[in-house]
Amino acid sequence: MSGVFNYINRKSPIHTLTGASKLIVLILWSLAAMTTFDTRLLLVLPVFSLILFKISGIKYKDVSFVINFTLVFMILNNVLIFLFSPEHGVSIYGTRHVVWNGIGRWTVTKEQLFYQLNVVLKYIATIPIVILFVSTTDPSEFASSLNRVGISYKIAYSVSLALRYIPDIQREYHEISVAQQARGLELNKEKEGLIKRLKCAATLLFPLIVSSMERIEVIANAMELRGFGKNKKRTWYSSRPFRKGDYLAIIASSAIMLISILLNVVNGGRYYNPFI
Amino acid sequence: MEESIISFKNFGFKYTAQAEPTLKGINLDIHKGEKVLICGPSGCGKSTLFNCLNGLIPASYSGDATGDLIIKDNSFRNLDIFSLSKITGTVLQDSDGQFIGLTVGEDIAFAMENDIVQLEEMKERVVEAAKKVGIESFLDHAPHELSGGQKQRVSLAGVMVDDVEIFLFDEPLANLDPASGKKTIELIDQIHKDTGATIIIVEHRIEDVLHCSVDRVVLMGEGSIILDTTPDKLLSSDSLIKNGIREPLYVTALKYAGVEIKEEMKPGMIDSLILSNQDKQKIKEWMESIPDKPQVDDRPLLLETKDLSFSYPNGKKALKDINFSIKKGEMMSIVGRNGAGKSTFCKVICGFEKESEGKIYLSGSDISNLSIKERAEKIAYVMQNPNQMITKPMIKDEVALGLVLDGRYSEEEINKRVDEALKVCGLYPFRSWPISALSFGQKKRVTIASILVMRPPVIILDEPTAGQDFRHYTAIMEFLKSLNEMGYTIILITHDMHLMIEYSDRAVVFTEGEMIADSKSEMILTDDDLLEKASLKRTSLSDLAKLVGVDETMFIRKFIKFDREVRK
Numbered sequence: 136m137s138g139v140f141n142y143i144n145r146k147s148p149i150h151t152l153t154g155a156s157k158l159i160v161l162i163l164w165s166l167a168a169m170t171t172f173d174t175r176l177l178l179v180l181p182v183f184s185l186i187l188f189k190i191s192g193i194k195y196k197d198v199s200f201v202i203n204f205t206l207v208f209m210i211l212n213n214v215l216i217f218l219f220s221p222e223h224g225v226s227i228y229g230t231r232h233v234v235w236n237g238i239g240r241w242t243v244t245k246e247q248l249f250y251q252l253n254v255v256l257k258y259i260a261t262i263p264i265v266i267l268f269v270s271t272t273d274p275s276e277f278a279s280s281l282n283r284v285g286i287s288y289k290i291a292y293s294v295s296l297a298l299r300y301i302p303d304i305q306r307e308y309h310e311i312s313v314a315q316q317a318r319g320l321e322l323n324k325e326k327e328g329l330i331k332r333l334k335c336a337a338t339l340l341f342p343l344i345v346s347s348m349e350r351i352e353v354i355a356n357a358m359e360l361r362g363f364g365k366n367k368k369r370t371w372y373s374s375r376p377f378r379k380g381d382y383l384a385i386i387a388s389s390a391i392m393l394i395s396i397l398l399n400v401v402n403g404g405r406y407y408n409p410f411i
Numbered sequence: 412m413e414e415s416i417i418s419f420k421n422f423g424f425k426y427t428a429q430a431e432p433t434l435k436g437i438n439l440d441i442h443k444g445e446k447v448l449i450c451g452p453s454g455c456g457k458s459t460l461f462n463c464l465n466g467l468i469p470a471s472y473s474g475d476a477t478g479d480l481i482i483k484d485n486s487f488r489n490l491d492i493f494s495l496s497k498i499t500g501t502v503l504q505d506s507d508g509q510f511i512g513l514t515v516g517e518d519i520a521f522a523m524e525n526d527i528v529q530l531e532e533m534k535e536r537v538v539e540a541a542k543k544v545g546i547e548s549f550l551d552h553a554p555h556e557l558s559g560g561q562k563q564r565v566s567l568a569g570v571m572v573d574d575v576e577i578f579l580f581d582e583p584l585a586n587l588d589p590a591s592g593k594k595t596i597e598l599i600d601q602i603h604k605d606t607g608a609t610i611i612i613v614e615h616r617i618e619d620v621l622h623c624s625v626d627r628v629v630l631m632g633e634g635s636i637i638l639d640t641t642p643d644k645l646l647s648s649d650s651l652i653k654n655g656i657r658e659p660l661y662v663t664a665l666k667y668a669g670v671e672i673k674e675e676m677k678p679g680m681i682d683s684l685i686l687s688n689q690d691k692q693k694i695k696e697w698m699e700s701i702p703d704k705p706q707v708d709d710r711p712l713l714l715e716t717k718d719l720s721f722s723y724p725n726g727k728k729a730l731k732d733i734n735f736s737i738k739k740g741e742m743m744s745i746v747g748r749n750g751a752g753k754s755t756f757c758k759v760i761c762g763f764e765k766e767s768e769g770k771i772y773l774s775g776s777d778i779s780n781l782s783i784k785e786r787a788e789k790i791a792y793v794m795q796n797p798n799q800m801i802t803k804p805m806i807k808d809e810v811a812l813g814l815v816l817d818g819r820y821s822e823e824e825i826n827k828r829v830d831e832a833l834k835v836c837g838l839y840p841f842r843s844w845p846i847s848a849l850s851f852g853q854k855k856r857v858t859i860a861s862i863l864v865m866r867p868p869v870i871i872l873d874e875p876t877a878g879q880d881f882r883h884y885t886a887i888m889e890f891l892k893s894l895n896e897m898g899y900t901i902i903l904i905t906h907d908m909h910l911m912i913e914y915s916d917r918a919v920v921f922t923e924g925e926m927i928a929d930s931k932s933e934m935i936l937t938d939d940d941l942l943e944k945a946s947l948k949r950t951s952l953s954d955l956a957k958l959v960g961v962d963e964t965m966f967i968r969k970f971i972k973f974d975r976e977v978r979k
Binding site for chain 2 (some may be wrong): 179243261273274275299307310311313314315316317318319320321338341342345346349350352353354356357359360361362363364365366368369370371372373374
């Protein structure tokens with residue numbers, strides 16, 4: 136299955152970075168993108184992330200599902216911002232340039248458009264890097280890197296197991312769904328309405344949950360039999376020593392973080408204001 | 412007096428959730444370095460006994476124990492699952508589900524990771540353990556790139572990284588094809604010889620385990636030990652059949668021929684079996700007494716494929732020019748190793764996947780353009796795991812689902828058909844039960860009932876008896892046979908050679924997406940090349956035929972014939 140959120144094993148410089156350094160980059164990068172509303176930085180970050188994507192060898196079609204999903208979410212988010220606070224940009228930037236008078240309180244201003252442009256840029260600056268992280272980090276390395284940054288290994292391992300089982304569960308969902316279609320359940324898009332299709336999909340959850348529970352029991356027993364949870368710490372077979380690339384990546388992302396903080400100081404706040 | 416490493420002393424166990432104890436008055440001593448087979452039908456308590464030895468009881472399943480269990484001079488009450496894991500190494504039944512790591516190396520290292528072993532030492536020990544089971548060249552492979560047998564080797568290597576003194580195998584043959592199963596038994600034997608460890612195998616496929624010698628067999632039933640003896644003594648008694656366990660085929664054949672089996676004949680293994688000339692003569696006479704005239708099958712063709720091919724969206728060809736046919740009212744098998752294309756072929760026939768080329772005919776008319784649902788009315792598919800098919804909590808609703816969704820049937824008609832299907836499947840008394848109260852085998856019947864209501868002329872079953880003991884195997888297969896006698900055409904996807912011998916006259920062999928043989932079951936079971944490609948192995952009937960000095964194929968054919976008559 137393509138387009139889903141999952142580890143994709145390819146050979147690239149990004150894949151060879153350790154999970155821990157990628158996680159640190161992810162954290163610094165998202166913090167940087169989150170703290171600032173400086174449009175200049177927000178314009179640069181997406182360009183960087185696209186370059187990183189290119190390097191990683193991950194293609195659009197590999198992750199199309201999650202990208203489309205976030206796009207829909209982003210549009211929804213923007214519509215809601217406009218609906219609930221159409222004057223938010225005005226209150227931030229302190230000026231009011233009306234573009235179109237609109238209906239009732241929903242006046243379109245340059246400030247609001249600029250603010251929402253920044254919101255969109257924030258999405259574009261952060262989402263690709265999250266996707267990149269998940270699709271280039273082997274789940275067990277992900278667990279070991281979570282553990283390295285201080286999260287309990289039990290929690291780290293359960294997160295990685297959950298990630299790992301996504302493809303298995305998808306395969307199983309497919310099996311269950313064809314078996315049910317054979318019994319007359321309609322899951323085809325054209326023939327039925329959305330509500331009915333959702334209802335049908337919900338009936339598939341029952342067998343999926345039953346078989347997932349069985350799976351969990353087996354794996355939990357297998358893990359316990361081999362001493363999982365015995366000690367406070369554990370080592371990781373998949374852990375790798377830091378290399379030059381890892382240090383470079385961390386330095387670069389620290390720089391981005393630093394720039395973001397500096398911009399906050401220079402701008403005297405989170406926003407870059409072109410209207411003054 | 413040998414030193415006991417495991418000693419059950421009047422041991423009993425009751426699960427918290429159950430009213431009756433699962434184990435009662437168990438007295439059993441296992442000596443250091445012994446190889447013991449524990450067998451018994453489903454529900455006899457062998458798994459519970461097994462889980463007491465590895466600590467899953469009480470770590471994962473709570474309950475009350477009585478008496479004592481001493482493992483390496485310590486009472487189990489003073490041992491927890493973690494300290495036990497240093498003494499006993501457990502290989503669970505489900506080789507897929509117990510694969511924890513993302514690669515072979517990581518999985519083998521799992522126990523060491525938890526012991527905080529440093530990376531360098533860990534890597535060395537992983538390679539060392541991998542070498543012992545012959546998977547050192549697969550260290551970077553992901554689980555889905557391995558066969559069932561290889562996955563099991565990984566699990567084994569995973570417990571061998573610690574120098575455990577006791578190896579526990581829970582139904583090691585359950586998920587393997589006969590050829591890999593044979594290799595597993597040989598590997599266990601090898602480890603036993605190399606390490607001198609104590610080996611305990613829980614399994615109900617006696618014949619396959621006894622491919623290599625064991626010191627003792629412990630037969631369990633209803634929570635107690637019924638028999639604790641040598642294989643030779645066990646097989647010269649009739650305790651197995653009485654307790655719902657399948658006898659080795661050669662033992663059955665000897666009994667059919669009227670040969671009295673005595674301990675001195677060393678019947679524990681086919682390789683050790685000694686037959687007197689008198690016995691051989693008896694077998695020859697028995698064989699000659701069975702008439703052998705070829706039967707003409709003039710039933711009309713029902714389902715046919717012409718040059719059927721299938722490729723995955725990524726371009727990988729999964730089926731190549733399959734020309735398959737089955738006659739109306741036939742019951743036959745499709746065999747082949749995992750990934751050979753058996754299930755894919757059936758899924759294409761059912762319309763779950765769309766063929767890339769070729770045609771599918773049912774009673775002469777092309778069904779290639781029918782939808783999944785339209786085809787399902789004619790060809791039904793029963794998945795291996797009934798839990799994947801069941802979507803309703805109540806039996807009646809589940810069975811009625813297909814008819815209800817169809818919308819063309821009146822309530823009266825639906826009730827009539829549902830009751831009828833429930834009666835055929837022996838589920839009528841349970842009709843208003845929740846499905847969760849049923850056993851695995853009964854759930855399987857529910858899934859069969861829920862397709863019978865649609866009255867499809869052809870039913871395909873994927874491994875219908877996987878994981879079932881002899882009693883349930885017989886129940887399911889006799890039931891399918893009765894459906895077959897009612898006129899249903901039945902296709903079985905299977906690895907089980909007993910099933911081939913006992914219930915299917917004809918079989919086709921798939922390998923790497925091609926159908927390489929279409930033949931009588933006895934022909935396949937005596938053709939080394941086909942056996943290898945289908946991941947099957949020679950049955951002990953072949954060895955017996957050789958020992959007696961008669962033609963193998965003929966011997967098996969006559970055995971099948973006689974066996975069917977006996978079953979009637």
